[in-house]
Amino acid sequence: MSCFRRSMGVAVVVAALSVVVAGFAAPARAADPAAGKRVFQQQCAICHSDKPGVNKIGPSLFGVVGRHTGSEPGYDYSVANKNANLTWTPEVLDKYIAHPQKVVPGTKMPYGGLANATKRANLIAFLATLK
Numbered sequence: 503m504s505c506f507r508r509s510m511g512v513a514v515v516v517a518a519l520s521v522v523v524a525g526f527a528a529p530a531r532a533a534d535p536a537a538g539k540r541v542f543q544q545q546c547a548i549c550h551s552d553k554p555g556v557n558k559i560g561p562s563l564f565g566v567v568g569r570h571t572g573s574e575p576g577y578d579y580s581v582a583n584k585n586a587n588l589t590w591t592p593e594v595l596d597k598y599i600a601h602p603q604k605v606v607p608g609t610k611m612p613y614g615g616l617a618n619a620t621k622r623a624n625l626i627a628f629l630a631t632l633k
């Protein structure tokens with residue numbers, strides 16, 4: 503009986519701990535634009551500016567969320583990107599950043615893709631602040 507009581511006690515402690523862990527994990531799942539800015543600097547800034555009207559190897563990403571593909575003035579797009587006929591919603595951006603060639607076949611963006619979904623979500627939250 504005392505053995506039963508001890509194991510019940512352990513079960514209660516384990517249950518309580520998992521509630522605490524879940525409580526800590528939940529806020530970490532919300533996208534974090536400050537972390538996304540670091541991803542941008544590491545993965546995108548070599549080719550893209552976050553300033554309006556500044557085109558580098560790639561077009562400026564200022565205002566990219568909600569923009570139509572291939573519409574940044576003064577940037578020489580590939581035919582594939584120019585004619586992709588997509589709107590850069592967060593959902594489309596998420597797929598594109600994961601696999602650029604799948605979303606815009608023939609893109610000249612020389613970037614293999616970012617597999618980490620949390621980093622993509624943070625990056626897109628940062629891109630959404632560029633307006």
Ligand code: HEC
Pocket residue numbers: 542545546547548549550559560561563566569570571572573574578579580581582583584590599608609610611612613616
């Ligand atoms: C090595 C250079 C390079 C890197 C790194 C790079 N890009 Fe690009 N990106 C390009 C080029 C070049 C294009 C133009 C593609 C075309 O015209 O086919 C482009 C196009 C784009 C477009 C389409 C814009 C439009 O106006 O239609 C988006 C969105 C984009 N990149 C996002 C990103 C993001 C986000 C990252 C970082 C995860 C990134 N890129 C990393 C070079 C790069």
